[in-house]
Amino acid sequence: MARVAFLGLGVMGFPMAGHLAAAGHEVTVYNRTAAKAEAWSSRHKGRHATTPRAAAKGAEFVMACVGNDDDVRQVCTGEDGAFAGMAKGAIFVDHTTVSAQVTRELAQSAREAGLGFVDAPVSGGQAGAENGQLSIMCGGSEQDYAAAEPVMAAYARICRRMGDSGAGQLTKMCNQIAIAGLVQGLAESLNFAERAGLSIPEVVEVISQGAAGSWQMQNRHKSMAEGKFDFGFAVDWMRKDLGICLSTADETGASLPVTALVDQFYKDVQQMGGGRWDTSSLIARLRR
Incomplete structure (x- = not known):
């Protein structure tokens, strides 16, 4: 079992984080609207944090499922971003559907900080998230993918590495x-x-x-x-x-x-x- 942070608790992220907790992982969640994070921690075994950085502190894996390119940049970078809280060797897994350009940009920033990065957009919709039956298409190094895949298995029907950074997107x-x-x-x-x-x-x-x-x-x-x-x-x-x-x-x-x-x-x-x-x-x- 791993120490995991999950950033973004919308219709997809809320149940995905729940599956991680149910699988026995130690989960800390963050959501821009704090009430959703509080609601999640009241229903699942886990805790919530007030910033992406705080959620990511001590995590081996940081998962994100937010809205768009700007949202991903916001939760990753800056003083309160997840990258600032992650220890070297930790891996960021982005389940958001974004451009391959921003994925490659953030993957490079992660590498420079000594972090792993896997772009891992999902398909299957809300029902797939709730049932733990998502299709996950991934990009990144073979090493980062191999480490993250057993964690993503908590909500995956199929999970596959498609190539280097951006290939998932x-x-x-x-x-x-x-x-x-x-x-x-x-x-x-x-x-x-x-x-x-x-x-x-x-x-x-x-x-x-x-x-x-x-x-x-x-x-x-x-x-x-x-x-x-x-x-x-x-x-x-x-x-x-x-x-x-x-x-x-x-x-x-x-x-x-x-x-x-x-x-x-x-x-x-x-x-x-x-x-x-x-x-x-x-x-x-x-x-x-």
Whole structure:
């Protein structure tokens, strides 16, 4: 068992930190809104700290799951940042979905401070975090990954090193690119079924058994048909992720025409007031 700090207790981080405590690790948590950290420590065996630095002091591993590039920089660097509290040889594991650029920047800062760094964005949404069934795609040295992987196992269904620093984030971009087109296709299919007078449950029962089947179809078709969109990853966060994908595509020369189009469809959903709806809400703009 390890001494672990966990920074960021949102819908993902709160249960992830809980799984670490349940596995027997010694866990200290930090959250920008202190009430969430207090709530976590009242439900789980562990304590909370008032700064990332204080949480990281004495930790062998420091996990983070926050919002964006600036949030990660804030919890890592500066006088109250985690890097300032970590002892040489400790490893920082970033579960936030951010740009490969900021990952490489922070990994270099960590190396200069004698720290390890693993970028480890996750997929599986809130349900995956709560059930300890996340897919984790990692970048960093083989040594740092090998040390951190048994700790991440507390909430992982699969965990794999994809390459050096930044490779985890690049793999997460592949994940979001694939999801964007898939959810749009599902939204169009269900909306077509509605307008054609078909029964969505019956349509899904048939087509899900063939090549059209997907996790999204199996788990989201009912809530999409009912117009309920509070079951997962928010549109605001998806647009943040797709923005990273599109920016990186410009750097690499990759072509992402469908991703760019779906990003604009999510913008439409935001303008409908659906920024906090889950990503399956693409169907809502088709029903207008």
